[in-house]
Structure formats: structure tokens, C-alpha cells
Amino acid sequence: MTSMYDLSVQDILAQLVAFPTICRTENQNLIEWVEAFLRACGARCLRVPGEQAGRFNLLASIGPDTPDGIVLSAHSDVVPVEGQPWTTDPFTLTTRNENLYGRGTSDMKGFLACMLVAARYAAQKTTLRAPLHLAISYDEEIGCVGVHSLLRSLAAHKFQARGCVIGEPTNLHVVSGHKGKLAACIVCHGLAAHSANPARGSNAILLASDMVQAIKFLQDELQNNGAQDESFEVPYNTLQAGLIRGGVALNIVPDLCEVHFEMRLLPGVDPALYIERLKQEGSRLCTTYPSARIEIETLNTYPGLNTLDDTPFLQEIMAITGDNAPSHIGFGTEGGLFKEYLDIPVVVCGPGSIDRAHKADEFIRLDELSAGVQFVEKIVEKLL
Template sequence: MDTVSRNPNLGLIETVRDALHALGVQSTLTHDPSGKWANLFATVPAHDGRTAGGIVLSGHTDVVPVDGQDWDSDPFKPEIRDGRLYGRGTCDMKGFIGAALTLVPTMLETKLAKPIHLALSFDEEVGCVGAPLMIDELVKRGVAPEGCIVGEPTSMRPIIAHKGINVYRCCVRGQAAHSSLTPKGLNAIEYAARLICHIRDMADRFREQGPFDELYDVPFTTAQTSTITGGNAVNTVPAECTFAFEFRNLPTLDPDAIFSRIESYARETLLPKMQREHAAAAIDFTKVAAAPGLDDAEAAAITQLVRALTSDTDRRKVAYGTEAGLFARAGIPSVVCGPGDIAQAHKANEFVALAQLAECERFLHRFIHSMSLEAQLR
């Protein structure tokens, strides 16, 4: 199913809801304000009917666009070649979702000591927009899961921490004028460029001075400007320039403090100079998306469970973000572990190796057994 983030995901969510309903498993949907996107949360109860507590298996249903990518096959028609499953989202992260849904009958056949929950979200790729709605609903309902496994592609190796992501849009407003009369205008692009260079200078300082955490694949906080638009003619002083930037912070750093450094430079250094040239000049920031990092979850029971199920004791942290930080912030200890390699995500000919899906299925079988009354009584 084409669930690129710009498209509603209800077709997928309702298909899953109906399939679960046919098995006797009820789902709760939480919609975005438009009603076109939804999260799904479903519970396979414990043997005594309890639905509180237990463990969440979490995955996002949206995928990134394929625009401008040169695929060897239709990205929205799964194709198996050379021991790999090709298609948009096979790796990130419908492979994990498919494996988990396939084993719902096994969950139902198992005498569970604790419930197993399935959490499918929307719009993770645009900044973890959907999951907070679902998590808020879980808190209100008192579901109180004991832990969460987020099945992002990690080659089935446990990830105990990841960075936060913070995305902002900045609009710099100046004054248009004919380019032969530049002193009568205020060039928004030029002042946007100064702010962009300030963000780059800040990124360079993080790279050179830290703080550092060598367990990360990129061991420092990063920042970059990603898109920019401005101006309307070569002979016109541009009145407006808009750009987007992001920074990915180590979870030990306060993202609000990082943004404050950027905003303070704009307000205290650039804006006074701009307003001396044109009184109505302005610099406005809009937070587009933000998701907290996952701090070191090594001590959590869910981490130790996943380590036992994978026989993997190495400590790993990653620069990319996931919804694990959101669950953890809500008091649900979380760890990241799923099939596929993140290096295959977001690119043409995305794939997940069939061997990885098979390993994920074996992991989930072990997980389901670990949740059984038989295993809990040992």
C-alpha cells in the first residue's frame, strides 16, 4: 500500500483493523484532526483477560517518497529477487509490522501471562507526529505497558539510545526594491544566509568541541539547513526568504537550549541591524516537528529481555530518531530492535533480506514464549 507520509494511511490501518477483528482482537484508532490519518493500538489480552501492563510492539506505517528515485521495479509492488524483498517500506519498517501481524494467531494460541500490544502509527517520517496522540490515549486509558520494542531496522541488534530530532522553519522578511536601488530595500536572502552560517558554525563547534558519546555512529550533536526559497527576480531585492533546518541532539543535551542559541542570535544580533535598514523587518521561527532522544536504556527490563532473546550484549546507540523516545518519555521503557539495515532505507531499490525477516520471526516466537504463563512460572 502506498503510505507515503503525504497520503492518508487509513486504507492500511482499516485493513489491519479488520484482519485483527476477524481474529477476535479489537483495535482502538486515534485520528489526526482531519480524520484522514490514524494510529492503531490493539491488545492480545493475557490468559485471564487483563489488558493492562505487558509489552508493546511498535511500528510506523508511513514511508518516505520515491520521487526522483530510479527503481528497478515498482516500489509499491513487493518483489522478491536474490533473497531480498524489494519495495518502499520493506526495510523501514513494514517488514517488522508484517512479521508481528503474521504471528498474532500464535499470540492468541499462547497462554499469555501478560498482554501483548500492537502499536501502528502515522507520520513518523515527518517528525513523529502521530505517535504522541496514541501515547496520550494510552495514558488516559491506564494501559501502562511495562516496555516497548520499536522495530526500526537494526539488523535485529538491540539499540539502547538514539538522538533527538528538532525541525524548524525560519522566515526572514525584508523589503523589496529594484536592484538598482538596493539601499532602499532590505535583502532577506542575505540575512537568512547569515543565520544559516551561524547554524553551520554552531554545528562545527559541536563537531570540534563536543560533547561526545563514542557509542554513537555520529558521536556529537549535528545541525544543518535542508531547504531554502526566496526572491522572485534577478533584478529585485528579495523581500522574503524561508528556510528549514534541523538539529539532532545527543539526548543528554537540552534541545530547547540549542534552539535558544539560534533564536537569540537572530533576535539580538541580526534583527536590530535589519530594522535599522527597514523598521518592519522580521525573523519568525516555526517548530515543524520534534521528537525526544532515547537516553541510555541499558538498565531497563525490556532491554535485558531483548538482549536475552537476541543473545546480543553489545552497547549500541544511533544518530537517527525513532518513536522509542516518545514512549520512554511517557514512562514506558523502550528499546529499538528490528529487521533490515538502516543503510537500505529511504533510497531507491529499498529492500530487506529474507534472512532478516526470518530472524525477526524467530525473535518474535521467542518473545511470545517469554510472555507465556509457562515461561513466567519458571
Template sequence: MTQMNVEMILDQLVAFPTVVGTPNHAIVDWIAEYCRSYGAAVSVLTGPEGDRSNLFVTIGPSQGRGYILSGHMDVVPAREDGWTSDPFNLRRSGDRLFGRGTSDMKGFLACALAAVPKLAVQDLRRPLHLAFSYDEEAGCRGVPHLLAALPRLCDTPLGAIIGEPSRLQAVRAHKGKAAARLEVTGRSGHSSRPDLGLNAVHAMAGIVAQVVAYGRQLEQGPLDPQFEPPCSTLQVGVIQGGQSVNIIPDRSIAEVELRAVPGTSPVALLEPMKAALLALRDSGYQVAWHDLTTYPGLSLPEDCALAALLADLTRQPVLPAVSYGTEAGLYQQAGINAIICGPGDIGRAHKPDEYIETTELTACQSLIEALGDRLAA
């Protein structure tokens, strides 16, 4: 394969419309062929869905404790108004490269792949692994399958660098998350006889009121001043129900999301809301609780060797925390120290005309190559 620079690689990656929840074999095949052309060991790990895969690549020796560069291949949809060009066709304007996923987070993938030619000819004493996942944007659904396979793919890594957009400043912590869909089924009828029906919207309104009240309780603690806000948070993001004002609604749906400070379980914190929903059965309603997504928070100690390494490589202080979530907490849960550090800005993600700057890509590629130098020393 002809050697490509980071911008050329990003152009290829953005052109794959790897929207979360859709097949991704085209991008997996392209990356696998690219890495194999430089002699890297490649494992394609097909998920239970059958039409999408994780990818694991090893550069350097097959044994020994090295580092993982972790990123996700999926992107959020690009249906928002405001795009001034095709979201899946990389467009350059000055120092900016526009396209879906440029910051979140195909820019990091491109940097890692652009570093492969140099890494491949170095005499690495320890391996450097690329771990690229699917469906991160749906609540980190792909990476657990990759982590389950890790013991047969490599020795326990020294750490994982999660390349989410952080302006290339390392970050030690983020909140955990749990989201659920709540369903209430009542009994329909004419609105003139509400006594003969069971109004599912009214029942759900009571649950929503409890969610709001419980969210205010969470504001009291536990608190972690590293975060903004410093408490766990709870919100209702979706509510649906009813079809006409003169029909008693027999069904209502709500979706709730809880973000928990590290040290607390987001799933456990949602239990009182689950209990409140189930209690509606005593009033004759049918109810259902569906877990949508969950991942743990990240909390890397300030004095951890991985934090010191990234501070040295980036020549910037390590940030204590960010508000958004990543796969890093799942790596830590699997016994692998993890830290966030990637090019781009999370403030540009999930918006029209998402972009990354060419200088950010160059700096990230240089950081990865400097990590390779450490592994060759």
C-alpha cells in the first residue's frame, strides 16, 4: 500500500459512513489491510450482531506488556441542519478539516494509523496495540466484547490511552452513566369517562415528578469537586404518550439518564426509580423497565505512572476530569489503567460542520511516535 499522510488517511476514514448501529465491515477491512501491509498482527473480532466488528492490532513483539491506543470507529448520525458540505466527504478550509467524526474520533484513528509506518520499522521492545471498537456512541456496546478477548490477544497492558477529543491534554476521570427506557401501559377509553380508563400519561407524569425530585436529592452528594457539576445528575430526556386529546392514553414511554461521580454505581443509583415504576402495578398498570446503556466512571490516581507518562509526552499538566463519558472506565474495570488523551475538541463533536485542525493531527501523530520511541528504548 502506498504510504499515506494523516490527512489522506482521515479522508479515507471519514468516507466510510459508519453511523452507530450500522454495519462497519468496510472500514474494518480497510484498516486491517492497511496495518497488515506494514507487517502488523491484526485480529478482526466480530461482535454478536454479526455485521460489525472490533479490531485489534499489534505492532512490535507479540509478548510483553505494552500500551493500547483505543478509539471507536462509529460516529453519530449527520442529519442535523447546518452542514455546509457532505458530512462524509472530508473538506479542507485553511487549517480546518471538516467532516463527521473528524474530532470524535476518526482524527485519533488517523493519527495512530499514520504512525504505523514509523512504528513498524522500529525495534520495539514492548508492543503497541491499536484497539478500535464499534457502537461506542450507543453506550460503549462494542468494547466489552473486545475486552473479553484481550487475555488471548496480548499480555496485560501497562495502560490504555483513549483518544477521545481532549485538545491533546490527558484527563484522569469522568462520570459513569446508566440510561433506561420506562414503559407504562394503562387502559384506553373516551376522555369523557376517565373513571373507566387508566391514563398512562398521568401515571408517567407521576414517575417524572419523582425523577425530578430524586435528581435534586442527588445534588446533595456524594460530591466530587473535580466535576462540573460536582454531583451525580439525573434527567428525563424523552417522553411520549397519547394520540388525541379526547382519548385516554393507554401507553406512555420515557427515557432517563443518570451520570454518576466515580465511586458510585449509576445502575445502583437508578434503582429507586425502577422501584417507583414497578409500584404502578399496584394501581393496575402494566410496566416495563429496559436498560439501554451503562458504563462505569473513570478514576485514575493522580500519582499513577500512566498519568506521569502522558504529562511527559504532552508537556502539559493532566486534567483531573471531564464531563463526557468514554470507554476508559471499562478498561479500568477490566484491570487496565486508562487515561483520555486525543486531538480535537469535544465542543465540536455531534454538531454540523464538525472539524479538526491539521496542527492537532500533526501533534497527536508526533505524540504517538514519541510513545513508540519510549517502547524502543
């Protein structure tokens, strides 16, 4: 019988996919399985609990305890599958036409499987001069919220490394930058009344619609006159309202309406100025609505990533992939948080395509998974 330690990368991926670690749910069973695998490799493991029961981050280290190791990082959670027209069981790895189907195969349990192979490969080497670190987080898919407890713990212990590779799916092209994100909620308070005489109330939905229009005006201004970075597919800062809810019944003037919106910001841009602009507009609108009040609450935020082109670690990883220049991506990662907490250089590079993520019949190709293994093994060889 094949032991856990001897599993192929495809077998490891099958085990990982079988854990339904949907964001906002527990990942304890996956973490326990991964930790057992890594301890069999001789790794030193630090399990860091999250704020909710059953959710954990994990850091594993193989090799000498020196400050110049390399971190490979992945999140363990996946997005939900409800309402999607899957043709296979999303939590059973299914092979078809050289594709491996299952939730998380590209985003990003494929890279996590490669990380475990890298750990085993590192454990077999007797000449490691620097450690290989594996960082595994939870609840990345809801705004990179889970990794904070791990990074706080590492920062408190003055953790050091020469660089970190976030293995999000980039078709194994090196990425040096992405935008940051802020998610927020505008809470509009009005005054309830009978709809037979709406003037006796203050309509919170109408107030919210004016705030949506304020978001649009600010977006137009940023697009036409704001900062630009042509290395991004969308070269300017963006705002968009993605969720609105309010009202109780058609014959009641609504006294409450919420608008959820987000900003995607170029690296280094502070969202505080834009939040203040919206607050000022809210204050102005409240003078025109009786008994009106507007609050803006930040729900989640994470920073962008901007690793400079002349960073030695970036050049080191590009030498492995053969990229002549790094690229930028439109989606966010935990990379900016690793940089913010630990002040280490970060790149994003992993097998698979983000175009397949979050969809029915998500897959990674067999050759992509094999290339991912070769990539991480070459990183390990940098530690010899």
C-alpha cells in the first residue's frame, strides 16, 4: 500500500480536492492531513488558529533555522459550487482528456500539492543551506482575511526570509504587482411612513440611489483624470457598487438601505481620500432628506503588491521561469500582506489559469501540474 509520504502529485491533489474547504467553513481536516504529511517529511510545523473554531493557518519549515529561506504560500479555501452546472463531482478529482477537474485545482490546491512535493524533495536533500518554508492560509477568498493571524505571529517572532512565492495561477509567469482592494458598506437611514403619503417619511432607497450615483461620478473622475499605470489591464483605480438591499414592503417608505461597494486601487494608493469624498457627499445629501443619516463602514481591505523590477529575489525566480520581464495581474492575493507584515520581497507565480477559477468544471492540465512540480523543485535547488 502506498504511504502518504509516497503519493504522487496527482494523488496529493486528489486528497486536497476531497476536503470541501469552502471559504467561511472549517479547514481543520485538510490542515491535519497536510501537517501529518509534512511531519513525515521532518518539517517543523506551527499551526496558528484563526478567530473562528476549526480554521487554521500552518507554517512548516524544512532545513536549517536561518533567515535566508524561501516561502512557498497557498490558501486552502475554495469558492462555493452551489448553482454552478458541474459535470463532475467538484470534490472528487476527475481526469478527462489530460485535464484534472475539481474545485480548487487551479485556484489553488494545484500549487498546494506542488508545495507538498517540494517539501518531500527538500527533505531528501542533505545539503540545504537555507530553509524551505510552506505557508498555508484559510479564507483568502473572502478578502485575504485568514492569513492575518499567521503573519502577526510570524512578525512577533521576527520571522525572516529572502522572499515569498504566492502560487496563485499565473500560467507559471512571474507577477510582481497587483491592485489592492477595499470593500465597504454605505448604510442609509431614512424615516419610515405609509406609502399613501411618502412625504411624511424619508426614503432610504432614494438616498442610497444618490450614493450609487456618487460612486459612479467618482469612478468617472478617476478613470478620466486619476492616476494611470498602463502595466495593468485596467490602468486606473476603480469603484463599483455590487450589492444593494433595502425596504420591507411596497407600501412602506423604507427607512434603511445598504449599498456594498468596492475599490480596486493601484499599489500604494490610500483609499482614505475617496472614502472621505463619499462621506462629504453623504453629508450634503442628508441636508436634502429629512431625518436622513449616512454611515460608511469599511468591511475589508488588503494592500496591493509592487515588487520593484531590480529586486534580486524577483530576478532569481524569473531566472527559473525564463520570463524576460514580470507582469501585473488584475486579481488580488495575500502578497501585499506578506510584504506589509514581514517586509520580504514577494512574487506571484503558480501553475494553471485564473480564467478557469471560480467556475463550474474548474481544472488544471496534467502538464501544468507537472510543470508546477518542476518549478518548485528548482526553487528548492536554490537552497542547496
